[in-house]
Amino acid sequence: MARRSPLWLATPSRFAELKPRRAQFVLLGVVSLLLACFLALVVHDPLPGSTNGNAAEGHTDVALYEAIIDGVRYGGDYYTVAADALRAGGYPLRPFMTFRLPALAMVEAHLPRAVTIALLWALAVGVGFAWARRVAPALPRAAPRVVALLLLCDSMLAFVQPELLAFHEIWAAQFVALSLALREPGRWIESVALATIALLIRETAALYVLTMAGFAWIEGERREAIGWAMALAVFAAALAAHAAAVGGVTGPLDPVSAGWLGLQGFGLFVKSVTVSTGLTMFPQWFAALTVGLSLVGWASWDSPVALRALTIFGLYAIAISLFARLDTFYWGLMVAPVLLVGLVFAPDGLRDLIAAALDRRRVRVQIVGR
Numbered sequence: 001m002a003r004r005s006p007l008w009l010a011t012p013s014r015f016a017e018l019k020p021r022r023a024q025f026v027l028l029g030v031v032s033l034l035l036a037c038f039l040a041l042v043v044h045d046p047l048p049g050s051t052n053g054n055a056a057e058g059h060t061d062v063a064l065y066e067a068i069i070d071g072v073r074y075g076g077d078y079y080t081v082a083a084d085a086l087r088a089g090g091y092p093l094r095p096f097m098t099f100r101l102p103a104l105a106m107v108e109a110h111l112p113r114a115v116t117i118a119l120l121w122a123l124a125v126g127v128g129f130a131w132a133r134r135v136a137p138a139l140p141r142a143a144p145r146v147v148a149l150l151l152l153c154d155s156m157l158a159f160v161q162p163e164l165l166a167f168h169e170i171w172a173a174q175f176v177a178l179s180l181a182l183r184e185p186g187r188w189i190e191s192v193a194l195a196t197i198a199l200l201i202r203e204t205a206a207l208y209v210l211t212m213a214g215f216a217w218i219e220g221e222r223r224e225a226i227g228w229a230m231a232l233a234v235f236a237a238a239l240a241a242h243a244a245a246v247g248g249v250t251g252p253l254d255p256v257s258a259g260w261l262g263l264q265g266f267g268l269f270v271k272s273v274t275v276s277t278g279l280t281m282f283p284q285w286f287a288a289l290t291v292g293l294s295l296v297g298w299a300s301w302d303s304p305v306a307l308r309a310l311t312i313f314g315l316y317a318i319a320i321s322l323f324a325r326l327d328t329f330y331w332g333l334m335v336a337p338v339l340l341v342g343l344v345f346a347p348d349g350l351r352d353l354i355a356a357a358l359d360r361r362r363v364r365v366q367i368v369g370r
Contacts (some may be wrong), residue, residue, distance in 0.1 A: 039267030272332025300349020
């Protein structure tokens, strides 16, 4: 098969060199993925306002976190304030993971709201700049760069909303995205530091850190792997202290969480991404297809960072499919900041994949007798 010039990318996509039989299997997988994305159409809409399924009517998670911040701001102890707020809202208090880690509330309680908003916007700008810089070498022309920037803005819409300041995923997801953008071979300290901040804000960032540690170990980057392990050690120590503190303000009569084995399937992951990005403004079928094509795009970009990103998206998709409930759909925010950027890589990938799968050339060997 003759090599085709890339459409938008600087180099051929990951699928450009596939043999016909392998390309056919990959194409079948892509079609299956796109069809699976339409499962989002049969998933019930998430509860409005991020309402916890166990909470009293009218109470939302955002309101809960804001009440806790206000209580700490006026001199209350974080764990006592959090326990009182959870009881008042009809939320479960056991196990200890029903309490958010205290870092974000403590910081926001001691900063003026205007400063917190400025920090949120600065973080969003940093994420945008870092990823624009990261994808620029792969997109040599102006048009795909503009499209990538628009997709990044679409992905980031939820992350610049002041009314979500108290929402832990809004911060943790951006630190994860910035960590991934800054990580390069031989340069990982900044990435580990940012990921550690994410861990101390929201424990679901541990899946990202585990993934990065695994890649570092597989690639023989032992010092980097140790760095990621140290981040997990800090997190484990913080989590142990958190569990002990929660135990001091709760008792056996406090309500228990319904659990985290939601088993809602892949459709909830797709829907969680659509409602966490600008795709919420489009019809659900279009939004679902866009999420699928974005994942295909990340698979198409022949780059180490793309492989890491795709693996992270896949692991969060599995976690949300198995463990998230309708009222914890916001877990999708953890992958939302940059997922849609993958769409810019999809045209090259799909063109190369289809061309490779349809290649019918045969090599003929002729034996000439003497």
